[in-house]
Amino acid sequence: MKNGSNEHEITEHLYCGRIVCIFMTPRGRVGVGYRVSSRSFPNRRAVLRGDGAEIVPIDPAEVEKNPYIAYRCLRMNDEVALASNGSHTDAIFERMTAGTPPRDAIALGLMAFDFEHDSLKTPRIVAAVSRNSKAGYLGIVRSDGLAVESFDLEPGRVHLVATYVLDRIGSPRQQAAFALEAAGEVVQGLFTSAPFAFFERPVCAAGAVARDHGFDAAVGQADR
Amino acid sequence: MKNGSNEHEITEHLYCGRIVCIFMTPRGRVGVGYRVSSRSFPNRRAVLRGDGAEIVPIDPAEVEKNPYIAYRCLRMNDEVALASNGSHTDAIFERMTAGTPPRDAIALGLMAFDFEHDSLKTPRIVAAVSRNSKAGYLGIVRSDGLAVESFDLEPGRVHLVATYVLDRIGSPRQQAAFALEAAGEVVQGLFTSAPFAFFERPVCAAGAVARDHGFDAAVGQADR
Amino acid sequence: MKNGSNEHEITEHLYCGRIVCIFMTPRGRVGVGYRVSSRSFPNRRAVLRGDGAEIVPIDPAEVEKNPYIAYRCLRMNDEVALASNGSHTDAIFERMTAGTPPRDAIALGLMAFDFEHDSLKTPRIVAAVSRNSKAGYLGIVRSDGLAVESFDLEPGRVHLVATYVLDRIGSPRQQAAFALEAAGEVVQGLFTSAPFAFFERPVCAAGAVARDHGFDAAVGQADR
Amino acid sequence: MKNGSNEHEITEHLYCGRIVCIFMTPRGRVGVGYRVSSRSFPNRRAVLRGDGAEIVPIDPAEVEKNPYIAYRCLRMNDEVALASNGSHTDAIFERMTAGTPPRDAIALGLMAFDFEHDSLKTPRIVAAVSRNSKAGYLGIVRSDGLAVESFDLEPGRVHLVATYVLDRIGSPRQQAAFALEAAGEVVQGLFTSAPFAFFERPVCAAGAVARDHGFDAAVGQADR
Numbered sequence: 001m002k003n004g005s006n007e008h009e010i011t012e013h014l015y016c017g018r019i020v021c022i023f024m025t026p027r028g029r030v031g032v033g034y035r036v037s038s039r040s041f042p043n044r045r046a047v048l049r050g051d052g053a054e055i056v057p058i059d060p061a062e063v064e065k066n067p068y069i070a071y072r073c074l075r076m077n078d079e080v081a082l083a084s085n086g087s088h089t090d091a092i093f094e095r096m097t098a099g100t101p102p103r104d105a106i107a108l109g110l111m112a113f114d115f116e117h118d119s120l121k122t123p124r125i126v127a128a129v130s131r132n133s134k135a136g137y138l139g140i141v142r143s144d145g146l147a148v149e150s151f152d153l154e155p156g157r158v159h160l161v162a163t164y165v166l167d168r169i170g171s172p173r174q175q176a177a178f179a180l181e182a183a184g185e186v187v188q189g190l191f192t193s194a195p196f197a198f199f200e201r202p203v204c205a206a207g208a209v210a211r212d213h214g215f216d217a218a219v220g221q222a223d224r
Numbered sequence: 225m226k227n228g229s230n231e232h233e234i235t236e237h238l239y240c241g242r243i244v245c246i247f248m249t250p251r252g253r254v255g256v257g258y259r260v261s262s263r264s265f266p267n268r269r270a271v272l273r274g275d276g277a278e279i280v281p282i283d284p285a286e287v288e289k290n291p292y293i294a295y296r297c298l299r300m301n302d303e304v305a306l307a308s309n310g311s312h313t314d315a316i317f318e319r320m321t322a323g324t325p326p327r328d329a330i331a332l333g334l335m336a337f338d339f340e341h342d343s344l345k346t347p348r349i350v351a352a353v354s355r356n357s358k359a360g361y362l363g364i365v366r367s368d369g370l371a372v373e374s375f376d377l378e379p380g381r382v383h384l385v386a387t388y389v390l391d392r393i394g395s396p397r398q399q400a401a402f403a404l405e406a407a408g409e410v411v412q413g414l415f416t417s418a419p420f421a422f423f424e425r426p427v428c429a430a431g432a433v434a435r436d437h438g439f440d441a442a443v444g445q446a447d448r
Numbered sequence: 449m450k451n452g453s454n455e456h457e458i459t460e461h462l463y464c465g466r467i468v469c470i471f472m473t474p475r476g477r478v479g480v481g482y483r484v485s486s487r488s489f490p491n492r493r494a495v496l497r498g499d500g501a502e503i504v505p506i507d508p509a510e511v512e513k514n515p516y517i518a519y520r521c522l523r524m525n526d527e528v529a530l531a532s533n534g535s536h537t538d539a540i541f542e543r544m545t546a547g548t549p550p551r552d553a554i555a556l557g558l559m560a561f562d563f564e565h566d567s568l569k570t571p572r573i574v575a576a577v578s579r580n581s582k583a584g585y586l587g588i589v590r591s592d593g594l595a596v597e598s599f600d601l602e603p604g605r606v607h608l609v610a611t612y613v614l615d616r617i618g619s620p621r622q623q624a625a626f627a628l629e630a631a632g633e634v635v636q637g638l639f640t641s642a643p644f645a646f647f648e649r650p651v652c653a654a655g656a657v658a659r660d661h662g663f664d665a666a667v668g669q670a671d672r
Numbered sequence: 673m674k675n676g677s678n679e680h681e682i683t684e685h686l687y688c689g690r691i692v693c694i695f696m697t698p699r700g701r702v703g704v705g706y707r708v709s710s711r712s713f714p715n716r717r718a719v720l721r722g723d724g725a726e727i728v729p730i731d732p733a734e735v736e737k738n739p740y741i742a743y744r745c746l747r748m749n750d751e752v753a754l755a756s757n758g759s760h761t762d763a764i765f766e767r768m769t770a771g772t773p774p775r776d777a778i779a780l781g782l783m784a785f786d787f788e789h790d791s792l793k794t795p796r797i798v799a800a801v802s803r804n805s806k807a808g809y810l811g812i813v814r815s816d817g818l819a820v821e822s823f824d825l826e827p828g829r830v831h832l833v834a835t836y837v838l839d840r841i842g843s844p845r846q847q848a849a850f851a852l853e854a855a856g857e858v859v860q861g862l863f864t865s866a867p868f869a870f871f872e873r874p875v876c877a878a879g880a881v882a883r884d885h886g887f888d889a890a891v892g893q894a895d896r
Binding site: 319325 | 544546547549552556612
């Protein structure tokens with residue numbers, strides 16, 4: 001796809017649930033982003049913890065209602081950053097750290113964890129980037145399919161996949177221009193920049209951007 | 225996608241290598257098809273054997289040149305028919321027969337066998353249908369991705385995936401109207417009906433169509 | 449192995465961490481058991497919840513110290529009961545429920561989750577029984593190996609695997625006579641009957657025993 | 673286990689089918705071995721080909737009778753040598769070469785290929801060694817289990833697993849002293865040295881031993 005005009009550009013509001021993305025900043029730094037949009041559990045926040053970030057309910061008792069709403073959403077080491085919408089974050093990150101190629105680590109993790117087995121059958125999604133190879137990876141497991149794709153990232157482009165509607169990796173609607181640079185900007189942009197600004201019910205977000213060594217991470221809350 | 229006019233219809237010749245497809249005939253019978261198109265090893269044929277079909281070189285010595293050119297391409301039992309472009313046929317069919325859901329059996333098999341590790345890095349592809357559920361499945365593993373998708377089959381529609389060019393499952397270009405009914409017709413149609421007639425370098429083909437119990441199978445050679 | 453005298457009988461105290469077991473009661477009912485023994489996090493209890501049981505810290509803040517100490521340890525449906533020492537319970541149970549054969553569901557889950565990636569590298573273990581087939585399954589993944597074995601269960605015998613010391617499935621030391629019948633008795637027996645009475649640092653336990661339809665579950669705390 | 677007297681030493685003839693082994697020579701070189709013992713298809717030989725070895729029937733028409741009797745049994749690169757009893761050799765070797773840890777590459781391959789689905793349900797077995805880490809790996813998938821174990825190899829010791837009888841990795845009977853050094857000696861020893869000399873119906877064998885860079889390979893035929 002050309003970087004110019006985009007006939008597939010998203011210009012209307014839609015609710016697509018959780019979203020992961022991979023990108024390269026205009027200056028050539030790779031990164032990942034994750035945003036929670038939620039109708040059922042909006043009272044959550046993203047917090048930096050250890051070598052990553054977690055999604056936690058503001059009222060801890062909410063975990064009793066649904067075990068899927070609290071999880072580590074971001075992991076990083078010197079070489080890899082990975083974002084996901086659930087407890088598969090650690091398993092996939094650990095497989096990649098052990099040497100399993102990203103395509104296989106992601107496919108294995110998604111196959112073993114499967115979509116969320118509650119009434120919504122919410123897909124599991126994952127995004128990862130490699131600092132050295134400048135490659136990015138998106139993955140999704142739905143009740144009716146499983147896909148993992150790698151991308152050669154280009155400066156100023158973002159690729160995303162979401163749990164609802166925008167759930168087909170590689171669809172032309174699921175990529176866009178990307179003008180953000182620093183981790184804090186990226187996280188704000190997950191609420192306010194196109195195409196993310198069109199995605200309804202924003203809650204919180206986390207992101208990581210490569211620096212000279214390792215990654216910078218940031219988290220943020222949507223204005224409500 | 226609507227069943228009417230198709231803006232994505234293939235109307236020009238292209239070389240897409242091996243092709244698998246899933247379909248429902250106009251009368252509502254599900255089936256699978258497989259066609260070999262080949263530049264490097266055109267001297268091959270499809271033969272019925274046991275509960276399926278095999279691709280074999282006309283000169284057995286050719287197997288010495290490339291271990292990937294001879295394989296079981298079709299397996300069937302009362303409930304399932306499966307077609308593929310390589311030695312993963314048996315492994316995936318056996319997992320499905322043992323009870324593993326099709327999505328997982330296909331993903332596991334493709335992950336373990338991977339693309340063909342010769343100079344072309346040819347993807348592995350697979351197609352399967354279930355007689356009872358009227359569902360079909362397509363899968364592919366490329367060096368840069370892995371995908372498995374299920375489809376609710378509709379009368380008179382075919383979905384395909386190929387090793388080259390048409391290698392993205394679910395792309396609008398990879399489905400079409402389908403007017404064939406019997407297994408023998410289907411196999412001929414894999415050479416002469418749109419969109420298959422546009423695919424260059426046809427060699428041989430195999431297919432299976434559900435009957436009241438189990439499946440009918442057929443094989444055929446391209447005119448050259 | 450004969451059911452008579454047992455040269456491999458455990459007659460001395462040892463610390464083997466978490467333990468899962470499969471058994472058939474003297475009257476022919478299959479079941480699973482799980483016991484927490486712990487040096488680092490003894491303040492935990494087992495609670496019945498939904499169609500199974502969970503291990504929870506008495507002080508919820510302890511989860512912050514180690515994410516591995518709270519998890520669903522038991523799941524059951526009409527046909528299958530499964531016990532494990534971690535968050536792999538749901539993933540493996542769901543694969544089995546979907547039709548994947550137990551050997552493969554367990555191996556896939558253990559491979560994807562791996563041992564616990566903290567300083568102890570504690571293995572993940574799992575036990576499952578099928579009411580209809582009277583078969584039992586044990587699985588373990590250690591940093592240096594992965595094993596899944598099925599057993600034809602016999603009345604009055606138990607097979608176990610533990611995270612430490614007794615971590616080789618099929619070892620003669622890891623089976624014993626079993627004289628317990630009801631779920632509540634089984635859970636008490638996981639503290640007081642041989643060989644379990646020799647296992648140090650008991651904390652809490654859960655178990656399930658087949659009844660005419662489905663399974664009975666019970667939980668219990670060690671006297672301290 | 674101590675290296676001295678061995679109460680578990682094999683001292684009687686038995687038929688255990690195909691055998692793979694890992695060893696360290698007395699001088700500290702790691703290696704793998706593979707021996708075919710066969711009642712049904714004794715007319716086969718091992719041949720060096722490419723970066724490994726193959727098992728081929730002396731009469732090529734025999735492949736028609738059973739697809740499992742011809743396969744690549746040995747693969748090597750600078751760092752890894754791998755031996756197996758079937759078509760899973762390439763898939764597992766390629767996963768290891770791509771970076772997947774040996775335990776996971778072996779478990780995934782064995783799970784996807786499964787035991788041989790003919791009337792004998794012959795297990796698939798695999799042996800691998802790493803030149804740098806001096807570690808060895810054995811794996812087996814039976815209809816009733818799957819196991820992969822790693823071993824820290826010691827000079828003058830061999831560990832083996834076979835398709836029948838000696839099919840439990842880590843059993844004391846499945847290790848022994850090993851006094852062979854060069855690849856050719858090793859292959860002869862797979863027929864004539866204890867414990868291999870006690871294994872009935874020898875047919876052919878292949879093996880690889882680490883040298884300063886890469887591995888030396890050899891093949892041989894049993895005297896009959």
